[in-house]
Amino acid sequence: MTSIPVPGLAGALESGLKPEEYALIVQRLNREPNAVELGLFSVMWSEHCSYKSSRRHLRAFPTHGKVVIQGPGENAGVVDIGDGQACVFKMESHNHPSFIEPYQGAATGVGGIMRDVFTMGARPIALLNALRFGDPADPRTRRLVSGVVSGIGGYGNCVGVPTVGGEVNFHRGYNGNILVNAMCVGLAQTDRIFYSAAPGPNLPVVYFGSKTGRDGIHGATMASAEFDAESEAKRPTVQVGDPFAEKLLIEATLELMASGAVAAIQDMGAAGLTSSSVEMAGKGGVGLELNLDRVPQREAGMSAYEMMLSESQERMLAILVPGREADAQAIFTRWGLDAAVIGRTTETGRIVLTHGGEVVCDLPLAPLTEDAPLYDRPHTAPVLRPRLDVADLSPPADWGQTLLTLIASPDLASRRWIYEQYDRHVMADSLEESDTGADAAVVRVHGTTKAVALTCDCTPRYVAADPYQGGMQAVAEAWRNLCAVGATPLAITDNLNFGNPEKPEIMGQIVAAIAGMSQACRALDFPVVSGNVSLYNETDGEAIPPTPVVGGVGLLADAARRAGYGRLKPGQSLVLLGESRGEIGASLYLREILGREDGAPPPVDLEAERAAGVLVRDLIGAGLTACVHDLSDGGLAIAAVEMALASRVGLGLAAPEGVSALGYLFGEDQGRYLLACDDVEAVRARAAAAGVACAMVGEAGGERVRAAGLFDLPLDRLREAHESWLPAYMSGAAA
Amino acid sequence: MSVSMKAKVRVFLKAGVLDVQGKAVEQALHGLGFAGVSEVRVGRLIDFDVAGTDPAKAKAEVEAMCHRLLANPVIESFEVEIV
Numbered sequence: 001m002t003s004i005p006v007p008g009l010a011g012a013l014e015s016g017l018k019p020e021e022y023a024l025i026v027q028r029l030n031r032e033p034n035a036v037e038l039g040l041f042s043v044m045w046s047e048h049c050s051y052k053s054s055r056r057h058l059r060a061f062p063t064h065g066k067v068v069i070q071g072p073g074e075n076a077g078v079v080d081i082g083d084g085q086a087c088v089f090k091m092e093s094h095n096h097p098s099f100i101e102p103y104q105g106a107a108t109g110v111g112g113i114m115r116d117v118f119t120m121g122a123r124p125i126a127l128l129n130a131l132r133f134g135d136p137a138d139p140r141t142r143r144l145v146s147g148v149v150s151g152i153g154g155y156g157n158c159v160g161v162p163t164v165g166g167e168v169n170f171h172r173g174y175n176g177n178i179l180v181n182a183m184c185v186g187l188a189q190t191d192r193i194f195y196s197a198a199p200g201p202n203l204p205v206v207y208f209g210s211k212t213g214r215d216g217i218h219g220a221t222m223a224s225a226e227f228d229a230e231s232e233a234k235r236p237t238v239q240v241g242d243p244f245a246e247k248l249l250i251e252a253t254l255e256l257m258a259s260g261a262v263a264a265i266q267d268m269g270a271a272g273l274t275s276s277s278v279e280m281a282g283k284g285g286v287g288l289e290l291n292l293d294r295v296p297q298r299e300a301g302m303s304a305y306e307m308m309l310s311e312s313q314e315r316m317l318a319i320l321v322p323g324r325e326a327d328a329q330a331i332f333t334r335w336g337l338d339a340a341v342i343g344r345t346t347e348t349g350r351i352v353l354t355h356g357g358e359v360v361c362d363l364p365l366a367p368l369t370e371d372a373p374l375y376d377r378p379h380t381a382p383v384l385r386p387r388l389d390v391a392d393l394s395p396p397a398d399w400g401q402t403l404l405t406l407i408a409s410p411d412l413a414s415r416r417w418i419y420e421q422y423d424r425h426v427m428a429d430s431l432e433e434s435d436t437g438a439d440a441a442v443v444r445v446h447g448t449t450k451a452v453a454l455t456c457d458c459t460p461r462y463v464a465a466d467p468y469q470g471g472m473q474a475v476a477e478a479w480r481n482l483c484a485v486g487a488t489p490l491a492i493t494d495n496l497n498f499g500n501p502e503k504p505e506i507m508g509q510i511v512a513a514i515a516g517m518s519q520a521c522r523a524l525d526f527p528v529v530s531g532n533v534s535l536y537n538e539t540d541g542e543a544i545p546p547t548p549v550v551g552g553v554g555l556l557a558d559a560a561r562r563a564g565y566g567r568l569k570p571g572q573s574l575v576l577l578g579e580s581r582g583e584i585g586a587s588l589y590l591r592e593i594l595g596r597e598d599g600a601p602p603p604v605d606l607e608a609e610r611a612a613g614v615l616v617r618d619l620i621g622a623g624l625t626a627c628v629h630d631l632s633d634g635g636l637a638i639a640a641v642e643m644a645l646a647s648r649v650g651l652g653l654a655a656p657e658g659v660s661a662l663g664y665l666f667g668e669d670q671g672r673y674l675l676a677c678d679d680v681e682a683v684r685a686r687a688a689a690a691g692v693a694c695a696m697v698g699e700a701g702g703e704r705v706r707a708a709g710l711f712d713l714p715l716d717r718l719r720e721a722h723e724s725w726l727p728a729y730m731s732g733a734a735a
Numbered sequence: 736m737s738v739s740m741k742a743k744v745r746v747f748l749k750a751g752v753l754d755v756q757g758k759a760v761e762q763a764l765h766g767l768g769f770a771g772v773s774e775v776r777v778g779r780l781i782d783f784d785v786a787g788t789d790p791a792k793a794k795a796e797v798e799a800m801c802h803r804l805l806a807n808p809v810i811e812s813f814e815v816e817i818v
Contacts, residue, residue, distance in 0.1 A: 101807070210753070213751055215752065238752075240754075240755065241753075241755075242753060242758070244759070245755075299751060336762075
C-alpha cells in the first residue's frame with residue numbers, strides 16, 4: 001500500500017469526521033488509515049449511511065405486523081397484499097443536491113428511490129413526492145420550484161412510471177434548505193423478493209449499469225453537513241441522471257432476477273460502490289475482494305478513492321450464483337449495459353481493494369458497519385405552547401374574503417401547475433391521481449381488481465408546535481387519507497427531515513417526533529417498514545421546521561368500491577364525522593389570515609381516529625357513500641370548497657351549533673371526515689354503533705358555496721382564486 | 736450609428752459530468768455504422784451582438800450573463816469569445 005498517502009487527522013476532519021471518530025478508527029485498525037480507507041470510513045460513518053444519531057431512537061418504531069414481509073434494514077420495505085403478491089416501497093430524501101442543482105438533484109432523487117424498489121425484485125408502479133420550499137417571496141424559491149418539478153417530471157416521465165401524488169408546502173423556514181422527498185411503490189411476487197446480504201464466500205460480484213465517473217463524490221457526507229453561504233459557491237460536481245439508462249437497468253435487473261442468476265443484489269446509491277459492497281458483505285458476514293481496474297469507467301485516470309466514492313447514477317452490484325456469469329452477461333449485453341465481474345466474496349470478513357496491481361485498501365468490515373459509532377446525543381424536551389381558545393379570537397369582518405384568501409394561499413392553492421408536468425397515467429393503472437380529487441392516489445394492481453392506495457403527509461407547523469403531537473398527526477393523517485378512499489391501511493415508510501442533531505433542542509424534536517409517530521403506528525396497526533433520515537438541514541445555524549414525512553400504503557380489495565371527493569351529487573346530504581371543538585392553534589387560518597404561528601396543535605385522539613377511519617371504510621364498503629374528504633388544513637370550510645370544486649357541484653353548510661363560527665369553519669380538529677350520502681339515517685345509525693360523532697352539516701346543490709349567514713360565493717370565483725395563485729407566481733407575478 | 740461586437744458563447748458540461756445527450760449521439764452514430772466515434776460531447780453555441788467598442792468590458796459583461804443565465808455553472812463550463 002505504498003503509493004496511497006496517509007492523510008492523518010487533518011484529512012479526516014476535511015472529510016467530515018470528528019477528531020474522536022478518527023481516534024476510534026486508529027484504535028480499531030491499530031494504525032492510521034490511508035486515503036482510500038479514510039474515504040470508506042468517512043462515508044460509512046456519515047449520518048446518512050450510519051444513522052448514528054437516530055438509530056437508537058428509531059428502534060421505538062413498530063416494524064412487525066401480519067402483513068409485513070420485510071421491515072427496515074433492506075433497500076425497501078415489503079408488505080403482503082394477498083394472492084402471492086407484495087407491495088414494495090420506500091421514501092428517500094434528496095434535499096441537499098436539489099438545493100444546489102434543483103433539476104438534477106430532484107431527478108436523481110427519483111432515480112435513486114426507484115432503484116431501491118426494483119433492487120428488491122419489484123416493478124415500480126408509482127411515484128409520489130413530498131416537497132417543501134421556502135417563502136414564495138424569497139428570490140430563490142421560484143427557480144427551485146421550477147427546477148425540482150421539471151426534474152421530477154423529466155426523470156419519472158422518461159422512465160415510464162407515473163407520478164400519482166404528493167404534497168407541497170411553502171414556508172420561510174425552508175428558504176435555505178428545501179426538502180425533496182421521493183417515494184416509490186412497486187409490485188413483486190412474495191416468493192421472488194431479493195435481498196442484499198451476501199449468502200456466502202467465493203461468489204462472483206458483478207457490477208452492471210452505467211459507467212463510473214467523477215460525479216457527486218462525497219454526496220453522502222454532503223447530505224450530513226450543514227450548509228453555509230459558501231456552499232452555493234463551492235458547487236461540488238453533482239450527479240446527472242439518465243432516465244433511459246434507468247429504464248434499461250429496471251428491465252435488465254428484473255430479467256436477471258427471473259433467470260435465477262442473482263444470489264444477492266444492492267443498488268449503488270449514496271456512497272456508491274463503497275456502501276453497496278460494504279453493506280452486502282457486512283450483512284452476509286463474509287469478506288470481499290474487488291479489483292477496481294475492472295470497474296467500467298467513464299473517464300481515464302480515476303483514482304481508487306474516486307471510484308469508491310463516486311455517486312454516478314444507474315448502477316447496480318449483484319452477487320451471482322456461481323457459474324451463471326455468462327448468462328448474466330448475455331442479459332446485460334442485450335440491454336446495452338456495461339457490466340463486469342469485479343471481484344468475489346471471501347471468508348476473511350475484510351474488504352480488500354486492488355487497483356493498478358497493488359492493494360489500496362484492506363479493512364475489517366465490522367468497524368465500517370455494525371461497529372460504526374452510535375450516539376445517544378443529549379436532547380432537551382421541546383417547549384410546548386399553550387392551547388389557544390378560539391373564543392379569544394375576534395371573527396373576520398368578511399368571511400367570504402377570508403375563505404378566498406385561504407383557498408388561494410400557497411399551501412392550499414391548486415397544485416395543477418405542478419402535477420400537469422407529470423405523466424400520471426403511463427402504465428394505465430392510475431385510478432385516482434393528483435387531478436381526480438381523492439385523498440390518496442389509487443393504483444390498480446395490474447390485471448386484478450385490487451388496487452393500492454398511496455399518500456404522503458406531514459404538517460410541519462404542528463410538528464414545530466409540538467413534535468410529539470405533530471409526529472402522531474403525520475401518521476394519523478396518512479392513515480385517514482387511506483381510509484378516505486376506502487383502503488385498508490397496511491404500513492408506512494418515513495422520511496425524517498430535521499436540523500443539526502448535535503443541538504439538544506433539535507435532537508429533542510427528533511426524539512419526541514419519533515415517539516409520537518411510534519405511538520400512532522402502534523395504535524393504528526400501521527407498522528414502519530422502511531425509511532430515511534435526513535439531518536443537518538440547516539443554513540447558517542437556522543434549522544428547517546421539523547418535518548417527519550409519512551408515506552402510507554393501503555389496499556383496496558375491490559378497486560371499484562372506492563371513494564374520492566369529486567363525486568358530490570346535487571341533493572345529497574353532507575355529514576361530518578368526528579368531534580369538533582374548534583381547535584385553532586397552529587392552524588392555517590391563524591398563519592395565513594392573522595400572521596400568527598402560535599398555539600398548541602390540535603390534539604390527536606388515536607382511539608377516535610381509529611373508530612372514525614374504520615367507520616368510513618365500512619360506509620364506503622356498504623355503498624352508503626362514495627364521496628369522502630378528510631378534514632385537514634383549513635378545516636371544514638376548505639374541505640367543503642375542495643369537494644364542491646372537484647365535483648363541480650355547489651353546496652350549503654348549515655349554521656354552526658354549539659361552536660363558534662370561526663372554530664366551525666376553520667378549526668383543524670383531527671380525526672374528522674366530510675362525506676356526502678343519500679341516506680343520512682343509515683349513516684347516522686352506523687356512526688352511533690361505532691361511537692363516532694355524526695352531524696348533518698349541509699346539502700349539495702346549486703353553483704355556489706354557502707354557509708348560512710356567513711358567506712355565499714359562486715363556484716367560479718372560488719375556482720379562479722384556487723387555480724390562479726401558482727401559475728401566476730411561477731410566471732413571475734409577485735408572491 | 737450604434738457600434739457593436741459579436742459575442743460567441745460556447746457552453747459544455749464540465750469534465751466529469753455525465754453527458755446523457757453525448758452518450759445517446761455516440762450510440763446512435765455507432766448504430767449507423769460510424770464505429771470509430773468516441774467521447775462525443777454535446778454543448779451549445781450562443782451567438783449575439785453586444786453594444787460598445789471595448790472587448791474586455793464586453794467579455795466581462797458576457798461572462799456575467801453566463802453565470803446568471805446562459806450557463807448552469809454548477810454543471811457547465813463556458814468560453815466567451817468577442818469578435
